[in-house]
Amino acid sequence: MREVGLGLIGVGYMGKTHLRNCFNLKHAKLVAVSDISKKARNFAKRMGVKKIFREYQQLLRDSSVDAVIVALPTYLHAGCVQEASEVGKDIFLEKPLARNVTEGKEIVSTVNRNGVKLMVGYHLRFCSSFRVLKEKEHSGILGEVQSGYALAIGSGPFFHRAEGRIPRPVPSWWWEKQLTGGGALLDQGSHLINLVRWYFGKVADVKSYLGYRFNLNIEDNATCLIKFATGQIFVINVGWFSAEGQIKVELFGTVRHASAYHMPSNKIVTAIQLMTKRITPKFDLPYLDELQHFVNCVTHDLSPSPSGNDALKDLEIISLAYENAIILKEGGQSGIKKKSYSRFG
Numbered sequence: 001m002r003e004v005g006l007g008l009i010g011v012g013y014m015g016k017t018h019l020r021n022c023f024n025l026k027h028a029k030l031v032a033v034s035d036i037s038k039k040a041r042n043f044a045k046r047m048g049v050k051k052i053f054r055e056y057q058q059l060l061r062d063s064s065v066d067a068v069i070v071a072l073p074t075y076l077h078a079g080c081v082q083e084a085s086e087v088g089k090d091i092f093l094e095k096p097l098a099r100n101v102t103e104g105k106e107i108v109s110t111v112n113r114n115g116v117k118l119m120v121g122y123h124l125r126f127c128s129s130f131r132v133l134k135e136k137e138h139s140g141i142l143g144e145v146q147s148g149y150a151l152a153i154g155s156g157p158f159f160h161r162a163e164g165r166i167p168r169p170v171p172s173w174w175w176e177k178q179l180t181g182g183g184a185l186l187d188q189g190s191h192l193i194n195l196v197r198w199y200f201g202k203v204a205d206v207k208s209y210l211g212y213r214f215n216l217n218i219e220d221n222a223t224c225l226i227k228f229a230t231g232q233i234f235v236i237n238v239g240w241f242s243a244e245g246q247i248k249v250e251l252f253g254t255v256r257h258a259s260a261y262h263m264p265s266n267k268i269v270t271a272i273q274l275m276t277k278r279i280t281p282k283f284d285l286p287y288l289d290e291l292q293h294f295v296n297c298v299t300h301d302l303s304p305s306p307s308g309n310d311a312l313k314d315l316e317i318i319s320l321a322y323e324n325a326i327i328l329k330e331g332g333q334s335g336i337k338k339k340s341y342s343r344f345g
Contacts, residue, residue: 004028004298005064007089009056009080010071011040014094014121018069019047021288028295034059056080060087067091067117067298069291073171074099075179081107085114092294092304094121096190096318097311099181104315108308119294119304120311122194124247126289129260133249134199142253148234150196151248152188156220156240175216183218185210186318188238193226194306194314195249196236202229208321211328213241224321262286 006028008019015035022030032051033044041052053059060068060083067090070080077098084091091111097120098104111118124130137145157174173179180186185208197203205227210219221239228234250259264283297304 001027001299004295005031005066006295007032007034007059007062007065007068008044008071009034009059009068009084010073010094011035011037011044012071015040015069015071016043017284017287018071018291019044019049021284021291022069023047024288025292025295027299028291031064032059032062057083060084060089065089067294070094073173073179074181075173078103078107078110081118082110085111085116085118088114088116090117090294090298092119092121092291093308095194095311095314096120096181096186097308097315099179101312101315101319103181104308104312108312111308117294117297117304118308119290119297120306120308121287121290122191122306122311123286123290124191124195124262125198125306126286126293127260127262128286129262130195130249133251133258133260136258137199137251137253141255142251142258143255145200145232145251145253147232147252148196148199149248149250149252150192150234150236151238151246152192153237153239153242154188154245155243156184156187158240175218177218180218182318182322183210183216183222184220184238184240185222185224185321188240189222189224189236189318189321190311190314191247192236192238192249193224193317194310196226196234197313197317199251200228200230200232200234203227203317204229206317206321206324208325209328210322210325211239219327222321226317 004027006022008015008030011019011033030049033049034053034056035041036054044052059065068084069092071094072080074096077093081091081093098107136142157170203226206224208222208224211221212219214220221241224236226234245264247262251257294304
């Protein structure tokens with residue numbers, strides 16, 4: 001079986017996670033890395049990567065790279081995917097697929113036109129607890145599932161800007177809606193929407209509430225009410241307001257209910273594991289498993305899942321959620337907060 005040569009584009013928080021996991025992949029080798037940050041390139045060098053580039057175009061010209069892992073900011077996805085697909089590289093792309101539906105359609109069209117594979121990074125599908133929950137729903141032991149609840153809370157962009165005890169400024173693109181496409185709903189909500197669609201299929205309608213606790217121009221928390229074509233009603237809560245991250249899904253059936261969690265491991269244990277580059281912390285195992293799935297699909301010429309088309313459906317639902325939103329903005333003078341409601345769409 002041939003070994004797949006991988007190129008990593010972007011060595012931010014998720015890029016570092018993928019970089020570490022590449023050392024534990026079967027039938028693949030990380031042969032090149034690119035990042036405009038000298039600090040990020042030095043990190044890759046310390047990890048043992050031999051070919052390191054500043055511009056990803058240089059990496060794409062390297063014949064030893066068969067496929068790329070793209071972990072760039074959302075606004076750079078479309079351009080990078082286009083250039084990678086045009087030179088025949090298969091692509092693993094971090095979620096969300098794009099900033100909006102139009103851009104997402106362009107990405108999917110580009111990939112299809114050039115005949116390369118595209119997988120989008122929804123690691124929760126590879127989390128064992130959520131896979132077991134799906135099996136319970138499918139087996140019928142819960143009865144007919146009538147409703148569900150999904151939660152994803154954490155510190156959002158604030159958390160992973162710190163290195164050790166040294167705080168780092170949050171990159172400005174995080175706060176520009178034209179660059180991100182949205183806030184917590186797009187960032188965290190895309191994970192949960194993709195996961196529950198995997199459980200129940202087609203979405204019939206969605207409404208949402210968007211919160212602005214930090215007075216940003218993007219929402220920092222959101223609640224969505226989703227109705228599936230098969231009748232289930234799902235509540236999805238996401239937010240960037242919690243120091244303790246947690247992801248949870250609950251299903252309520254006519255016979256019983258079941259839940260699944262995905263939470264960070266013990267911080268001390270995780271820190272020790274990260275000091276050894278060839279050990280993947282338990283919390284990060286789904287990231288390793290999704291990359292292994294991608295490599296297997298490249299090796300055996302299979303269609304990876306979640307695909308670009310799958311991720312495009314998530315964008316369409318999120319777009320509808322933004323259109324059908326009730327917005328609560330907080331602001332005021334002299335330290336007094338005033339609340340005003342408005343509806344758009």
